[in-house]
Amino acid sequence: MTQNPGKLLVDNKAIDLPMKEGTIGPSVVDIGKMYAQTGLFTYDPGFTSTASCESKITYIDGDEGVLLYRGYPIEQLAEHGDFLESCYLLLYGELPTKAQKAEFDYTVTRHTMVHEQMARFFAGFRRDAHPMAVMTGCVGALSAFYHDSTDISDPNQRMVASIRLISKMPTLAAMAYKYTIGQPFVYPKNDLDFTSNFLRMCFAVPCEEYKVNPVLSRALDRIFILHADHEQNASTSTVRLAGSSGANPFACIAAGIACLWGPAHGGANEAALKMLAEIGTVDRIPEYVARAKDKNDPFRLMGFGHRVYKNYDPRAKIMQKTCHEVLSEMGIKDDPLLDVAVELERIALSDEYFIEKKLYPNVDFYSGITLKALGFPVSMFTVLFAVARTVGWISQWKEMIEDPGQRIGRPRQLYTGYAARDYGPISER
Ligand code: SDX
Numbered sequence: 001m002t003q004n005p006g007k008l009l010v011d012n013k014a015i016d017l018p019m020k021e022g023t024i025g026p027s028v029v030d031i032g033k034m035y036a037q038t039g040l041f042t043y044d045p046g047f048t049s050t051a052s053c054e055s056k057i058t059y060i061d062g063d064e065g066v067l068l069y070r071g072y073p074i075e076q077l078a079e080h081g082d083f084l085e086s087c088y089l090l091l092y093g094e095l096p097t098k099a100q101k102a103e104f105d106y107t108v109t110r111h112t113m114v115h116e117q118m119a120r121f122f123a124g125f126r127r128d129a130h131p132m133a134v135m136t137g138c139v140g141a142l143s144a145f146y147h148d149s150t151d152i153s154d155p156n157q158r159m160v161a162s163i164r165l166i167s168k169m170p171t172l173a174a175m176a177y178k179y180t181i182g183q184p185f186v187y188p189k190n191d192l193d194f195t196s197n198f199l200r201m202c203f204a205v206p207c208e209e210y211k212v213n214p215v216l217s218r219a220l221d222r223i224f225i226l227h228a229d230h231e232q233n234a235s236t237s238t239v240r241l242a243g244s245s246g247a248n249p250f251a252c253i254a255a256g257i258a259c260l261w262g263p264a265h266g267g268a269n270e271a272a273l274k275m276l277a278e279i280g281t282v283d284r285i286p287e288y289v290a291r292a293k294d295k296n297d298p299f300r301l302m303g304f305g306h307r308v309y310k311n312y313d314p315r316a317k318i319m320q321k322t323c324h325e326v327l328s329e330m331g332i333k334d335d336p337l338l339d340v341a342v343e344l345e346r347i348a349l350s351d352e353y354f355i356e357k358k359l360y361p362n363v364d365f366y367s368g369i370t371l372k373a374l375g376f377p378v379s380m381f382t383v384l385f386a387v388a389r390t391v392g393w394i395s396q397w398k399e400m401i402e403d404p405g406q407r408i409g410r411p412r413q414l415y416t417g418y419a420a421r422d423y424g425p426i427s428e429r
Pocket residue numbers: 046229230232233234263264265266268292293299300301302303304305306307308357359362363364
């Protein structure tokens with residue numbers, strides 16, 4: 001939908017900038033022709049005011065703390081559905097019927113095995129390799145095994161690649177974990193649901209039967225729903241940019257995993273738990289809050305703040321509730337890390353600095369405590385985020401590839417380096 005154009009006056013010359021209105025949320029000024037008309041670029045290094053694309057998948061209202069997947073509030077999806085239902089919704093745009101859900105579950109389940117030679121990749125890594133390094137390598141390598149689903153111009157191959165990535169991420173993630181602890185890989189079992197299968201591949205050993213705890217499986221499944229997609233965040237934008245060159249989907253998702261690893265992004269769940277452990281006790285919180293506020297100290301409260309949410313991250317509220325559920329199911333009555341997290345949140349949310357800068361706990365603040373209680377080592381936290389976010393990445397990739405107006409992404413720059421200068425012989429330098 002196009003609104004009345006905006007105007008830009010450059011050297012007393014006015015140009016029209018077409019406006020576009022979305023269904024909900026901010027309208028956009030289309031600057032696509034601005035450089036041709038004015039010789040000027042826009043400048044927005046952190047993309048704080050830039051819409052990189054048009055999308056129908058996920059909507060965030062940062063001021064209201066709203067998150068919708070294809071229009072459905074995250075609270076309702078997390079409460080009533082399972083992760084594969086949200087995967088179907090993100091991929092196809094509608095909630096599945098009973099028959100569609102059964103077929104989707106069947107299909108995903110039967111793609112969970114990886115090529116047997118993938119197992120040899122792991123032997124090339126040190127046992128103490130960070131699992132995110134292993135995932136970046138192995139997911140990129142998938143394109144070496146699945147040539148029959150790398151032709152992105154073929155809708156069927158795009159869908160096969162999407163299903164393969166959603167299905168095989170948990171298997172590779174479990175293999176990455178098993179490899180670090182020196183235990184044998186556990187094959188998926190087709191009679192288990194997505195998340196129960198993942199828990200069993202992570203925690204079962206050949207010496208005894210592994211019984212999935214349904215309360216824990218439901219909790220982790222809900223955590224996957226919370227992490228499934230989040231509009232044009234850094235890793236999704238990475239996947240879109242990689243995909244805009246025509247790179248195959250496995251390579252694009254590997255690029256997304258690499259970006260997610262950063263502590264400012266998906267790596268924050270690992271960093272937040274390490275921060276809580278470093279603080280250690282409630283009485284040391286004021287010292288760290290002071291450091292977070294000190295401009296000269298690079299320390300930040302990990303799990304706090306967000307580029308878009310200037311209110312409570314709706315996922316953090318559900319995560320906090322899930323955290324208490326898991327701790328109680330695990331019989332953990334008194335977790336010192338939780339005590340520190342709850343008190344840190346209370347202090348931060350009443351502190352003028354955090355109020356003024358609208359810094360609230362984000363999805364990563366409570367996830368670490370929950371994942372640790374589920375039995376995962378800190379190094380696996382961001383891997384779990386990647387397992388969940390794969391459906392968001394691949395849905396956004398698919399939407400971009402299927403956009404008839406899609407072009408390679410190629411930003412410009414503000415150049416502040418040397419103007420042209422002549423080469424001089426080394427003897428004169
Ligand atoms: C995720 O984009 C997404 O949607 C991401 C994500 C997803 O689902 O994909 O939601 C997942 O990545 C969540 C965010 C996880 N990261 C962290 O928890 C790391 C800690 N948070 C910050 O590094 C920061 O808040 C960011 C990176 C999340 C957001 O950075 P912005 O939007 O660039 O904000 P900023 O760095 O410009 O900060 C604004 C101000 C600054 O102060 P001033 O320079 O204005 O004086 O707030 C301060 C910052 O110093 N600030 C913090 C802070 N976060 C911001 N001060 C202390 N502690 C913090 N955590």
